[in-house]
Amino acid sequence: MNEKDYIFEYKIDVRDYEIDAEGIVNNANYLHYLEHTRHEFCRHVGFSFAQMREQGIDPVLSRLEIDYMTPLRSGDTMISCLNISRRGPRFVFNQDIYRESDHSPVVKAVVTVVSLKEGKLTRGEEIAEAFKEYLEQ
Amino acid sequence: MNEKDYIFEYKIDVRDYEIDAEGIVNNANYLHYLEHTRHEFCRHVGFSFAQMREQGIDPVLSRLEIDYMTPLRSGDTMISCLNISRRGPRFVFNQDIYRESDHSPVVKAVVTVVSLKEGKLTRGEEIAEAFKEYLEQ
Amino acid sequence: MNEKDYIFEYKIDVRDYEIDAEGIVNNANYLHYLEHTRHEFCRHVGFSFAQMREQGIDPVLSRLEIDYMTPLRSGDTMISCLNISRRGPRFVFNQDIYRESDHSPVVKAVVTVVSLKEGKLTRGEEIAEAFKEYLEQ
Amino acid sequence: MNEKDYIFEYKIDVRDYEIDAEGIVNNANYLHYLEHTRHEFCRHVGFSFAQMREQGIDPVLSRLEIDYMTPLRSGDTMISCLNISRRGPRFVFNQDIYRESDHSPVVKAVVTVVSLKEGKLTRGEEIAEAFKEYLEQ
Numbered sequence: 001m002n003e004k005d006y007i008f009e010y011k012i013d014v015r016d017y018e019i020d021a022e023g024i025v026n027n028a029n030y031l032h033y034l035e036h037t038r039h040e041f042c043r044h045v046g047f048s049f050a051q052m053r054e055q056g057i058d059p060v061l062s063r064l065e066i067d068y069m070t071p072l073r074s075g076d077t078m079i080s081c082l083n084i085s086r087r088g089p090r091f092v093f094n095q096d097i098y099r100e101s102d103h104s105p106v107v108k109a110v111v112t113v114v115s116l117k118e119g120k121l122t123r124g125e126e127i128a129e130a131f132k133e134y135l136e137q
Numbered sequence: 138m139n140e141k142d143y144i145f146e147y148k149i150d151v152r153d154y155e156i157d158a159e160g161i162v163n164n165a166n167y168l169h170y171l172e173h174t175r176h177e178f179c180r181h182v183g184f185s186f187a188q189m190r191e192q193g194i195d196p197v198l199s200r201l202e203i204d205y206m207t208p209l210r211s212g213d214t215m216i217s218c219l220n221i222s223r224r225g226p227r228f229v230f231n232q233d234i235y236r237e238s239d240h241s242p243v244v245k246a247v248v249t250v251v252s253l254k255e256g257k258l259t260r261g262e263e264i265a266e267a268f269k270e271y272l273e274q
Numbered sequence: 275m276n277e278k279d280y281i282f283e284y285k286i287d288v289r290d291y292e293i294d295a296e297g298i299v300n301n302a303n304y305l306h307y308l309e310h311t312r313h314e315f316c317r318h319v320g321f322s323f324a325q326m327r328e329q330g331i332d333p334v335l336s337r338l339e340i341d342y343m344t345p346l347r348s349g350d351t352m353i354s355c356l357n358i359s360r361r362g363p364r365f366v367f368n369q370d371i372y373r374e375s376d377h378s379p380v381v382k383a384v385v386t387v388v389s390l391k392e393g394k395l396t397r398g399e400e401i402a403e404a405f406k407e408y409l410e411q
Numbered sequence: 412m413n414e415k416d417y418i419f420e421y422k423i424d425v426r427d428y429e430i431d432a433e434g435i436v437n438n439a440n441y442l443h444y445l446e447h448t449r450h451e452f453c454r455h456v457g458f459s460f461a462q463m464r465e466q467g468i469d470p471v472l473s474r475l476e477i478d479y480m481t482p483l484r485s486g487d488t489m490i491s492c493l494n495i496s497r498r499g500p501r502f503v504f505n506q507d508i509y510r511e512s513d514h515s516p517v518v519k520a521v522v523t524v525v526s527l528k529e530g531k532l533t534r535g536e537e538i539a540e541a542f543k544e545y546l547e548q
Contacts, residue, residue, distance in 0.1 A: 017300050021348065027156045028291060029165070032426065049427055061205050063204050072217050152434065154437050172290065187347075295460075296469055303439070309437075340476075341439065342471070
């Protein structure tokens with residue numbers, strides 16, 4: 001977390017039911033952590049997912065890449081960090097999670113989101129407006 | 138599903154609790170479907186995850202890429218398909234999910250798994266042995 | 275399963291991600307199995323949850339009691355069984371799950387559901403109509 | 412929360428992936444909240460579930476009763492509260508969840524836990540020792 005700056009950081013505790021039979025957080029739960037972080041970021045900038053849906057805007061994932069580095073275990077706390085950039089109609093979230101205790105990298109993910117309106121792809125102008133001071137150039 | 142052959146196909150019904158507030162299956166649940174398919178494949182070749190763990194073998198994800206194409210909804214059934222190849226110590230699962238009703242592609246994923254023994258990376262020889270007739274050359 | 279008759283039985287395989295660090299299915303997942311069974315039953319009688327929602331009907335849980343008897347493990351298959359009765363505006367589902375291999379009782383649950391329309395409690399007449407040949411007298 | 416005293420209170424934010432197609436938190440997730448609260452309580456008294464497992468102690472649910480009162484929605488925060496008593500080998504957790512914004516009761520649950528050692532029921536003396544100053548007489 002030293003080598004890079006993030007526009008948003010969010011602390012999440014591992015819950016024991018997220019641990020699977022291998023004694024580590026199940027791989028799918030990291031997508032929950034990443035989604036929860038994006039949603040908290042949206043709330044933070046004043047445009048929550050609930051508000052988007054009220055306006056008929058449906059942000060959906062189009063692609064996700066994730067590298068699993070250090071597995072989280074019972075009792076761990078993570079710092080979930082993000083940056084955003086825009087590529088045409090796509091919002092690209094660079095999301096890195098670190099273990100709080102020693103700052104080990106846990107996962108590094110690149111998440112691409114597009115915005116639908118009545119099921120059709122849009123340029124996501126309302127979202128871009130809400131994100132404008134945070135978008136990487 | 139016409140254009141490609143798979144070594145394993147598995148049918149899964151969407152469960153309504155997997156649907157989120159957008160009315161579509163939540164993005165993280167596809168990782169559950171993909172994992173369940175890999176585990177059923179392992180059981181099918183005679184080397185289940187439970188058996189691996191009894192032998193001290195811990196297969197863990199190292200990387201996952203997923204493209205989301207057609208969202209699944211309440212009442213849908215999917216066909217979850219896979220192929221495998223080996224790259225040094227890595228097992229690479231090419232996993233595609235199709236909607237059963239019209240064969241629309243739902244997700245296309247590439248999942249890289251490595252095998253740990255007592256926390257150390259191995260070459261995964263026991264797994265390769267179990268998979269040998271299925272590995273792409 | 276000998277001692278009692280059920281109006282609906284549904285087979286479900288344990289998925290490995292449902293197992294927690296204790297090596298058994300996590301307690302919350304049984305509520306998923308029970309819900310999935312109710313929804314499959316509704317689909318079976320021709321009135322799916324998706325159809326209910328289209329008509330503005332929201333069935334919600336008001337109470338649940340569950341006894342945990344035999345824990346399910348990796349590789350297990352269950353038979354999930356139900357009966358229904360009606361108590362005024364309440365639909366009471368008696369739901370029992372058995373392990374397929376030896377018919378051991380897994381959980382026994384009593385689930386009370388009420389039907390809301392625009393947020394208000396109703397007598398659930400549309401649901402009672404769909405269930406009529408299955409309701410216990 | 413006025414009318415009753417609790418020995419432990421814990422704040423939890425709803426995560427959007429816990430919301431289902433009805434726009435409310437899915438019924439099974441409350442069992443996750445309740446479990447997470449019990450585990451945080453155990454950590455608080457200095458005997459975490461990870462530590463129990465290291466000593467071969469497996470606490471498992473034997474019964475759960477839950478009344479659903481006010482559904483939680485996106486953006487809600489809850490206060491999850493508990494008391495404990497002991498009935499022979501059983502630990503009984505009285506667990507109530509309130510919506511933080513207006514203190515509406517969300518769920519009221521009674522959760523019965525027993526302690527296994529090598530698969531056999533025990534009197535749970537180690538747990539009783541850890542809980543001793545919190546057990547209701």
